[in-house]
Amino acid sequence: MQSLTSQSELVPGPRGALPKRCALGVAAASTATAAFLFGERVVSWVSMATLLLTLGPSVHGVLLFLEETINHSNRYRGRSLLARLSDCGLQQSLPWVTLSALLLCLSGSPLPLPHLWTLLWLCAVFYATFRSLGLTAPSEVELSDICETRRMNVAHGLAWSFYLGYLRLVLPQLEDSISAFCASHQSSAPLWSRGSKRLFILIPVNANISHKLEDEDDRVQFYDSLPNSQLDRGGVRGRVYKHSVYRVFNHKGQAHDCVVEYATPLLTLHSMSQDSEAGFGEPQRRAQVLLFYRTLRDVLERSLECRNRYTLILLDDEHEDDVHYLSKSLLRSLQQQDTEEFSMFSSLPKPPEPPTPPPHQEQSHNGVLSREPTLMFSLDRPRTLRSPVETSDCLRGPNEYS
Missing domain, CATH: 3.40.50.12100 (Stimulator of interferon genes protein)
Structure with a gap:
């Protein structure tokens, strides 16, 4: 073993926002590509993709809500219904489901309605199934990031x-x-x-x-x-x-x-x-x-x-x-x-040297100064009242x- 003078190579720093920035950049580039390929229909495709991605977590949140309500209601004693919905993830996913569904209705479906409803239903059900079975669980890196961010380690x-x-x-x-x-x-x-x-x-x-x-x-x-x-x-x-x-x-x-x-x-x-x-x-x-x-x-x-x-x-x-x-x-x-x-x-500034009075002001006659008395101020640094301390070790x- 040895003590390291610089710990940057050994101690990991907090995780940054690089995945978020990369994801936003890829999403913007993909949206621009879709706009070039589909023209005005890009809003419909983006709305449908958003609805597919957010509907699955909402269905899984409903399953969690049922589990908490039926078997673990004592954990939420004194807490509101909104708090329970937030713990199950519904408060975060439902607004996105509503917004994407509204945009899809306004822009029109890019697929025939029977195909669209079948796709939405299957994606939501299978996502909730895979998530409940742990097949789409967060990775170790994500769990570590969550624990560090929320101080849960x-x-x-x-x-x-x-x-x-x-x-x-x-x-x-x-x-x-x-x-x-x-x-x-x-x-x-x-x-x-x-x-x-x-x-x-x-x-x-x-x-x-x-x-x-x-x-x-x-x-x-x-x-x-x-x-x-x-x-x-x-x-x-x-x-x-x-x-x-x-x-x-x-x-x-x-x-x-x-x-x-x-x-x-x-x-x-x-x-x-x-x-x-x-x-x-x-x-x-x-x-x-x-x-x-x-x-x-x-x-x-x-x-x-x-x-x-x-x-x-x-x-x-x-x-x-x-x-x-x-x-x-x-x-x-x-x-x-x-x-x-x-x-x-050693970096403390030294006090300025007091000015040397002119020679004619230092002459005295029979113990009496040859100039009028004036107020004099000390320019020395303040000294402590404590006894001197040995500092030679430093x-x-x-x-x-x-």
Whole structure:
């Protein structure tokens, strides 16, 4: 495994509207071709084609409506009839059936009426039959697109639960916990750089989580735990939230302390893939892990409570032969965070130099200034009332993390 600096090659993005644009382009070209071939009869042919395509879903929607009304009426308790029709797809298909039928009546049928009615009847009946038997069911790509668009995937629920039930509660208190830890562990204080004072969340693509990081990499050693955070949550008084501090060594033996943990919802995905009743294979698990990462990343980027208090590390599973993949991933992330912090502080504008007064204004006679007193304003940047903080760690060179 290794941590990727750019996740664009691994994490799939949301599906776009290319099929829709292509379909509209093909439909426009086909309509233009039909207009060239049939002239004024093109409206009749387009109306008949639209009626054939929309009448089948309407008949299938009627069958679904009967099933829901007879056997599942308790699911719609308190909901209107229009809501039930919409759930069965009738509210979407019936307007198109009505419009296309009206246009066909006004423009005239391109086929003899007996042939037209026979074609409409057979197409509607066979479409409903094929759809009920699953022969025209949505493809896997369509189902995936629907689930992602409507936030119906397992990964979406796990990512939001991880954020709302854990990260949003503990991350705002993380910096104070690290400060208290450094105050009680003087030997550890110099090993914390500015960029390491975050929660580093590991997300392996294969969802295989080790409960002890030192079992994965001997350069990552457990050091101690941060002070416990207690919150009243879900009827539990003083529920305890803990974080573990790990000491990460590079190839030179130089140590860096940071707070590291795996994303625990991945344990659920891994357990589901091991249970046959869940119907969750390895390809589905991998797709859900990547979707979990993308969803959690997007949610955290919009969260003001968690901003600059976390780092997501996605671990690829293509390089399992590297026994120090975990320490290298953590050190790479630490170096990146320190570089960003140093660049941010070094980019601050310097205050302008105060103007030098003329020599004749600096002369005094018997301790009295030779000019009238005036108001003077300081051009220095405002200073904090807090005690000075050691920031030398943020100036570490890149070789210290390798």
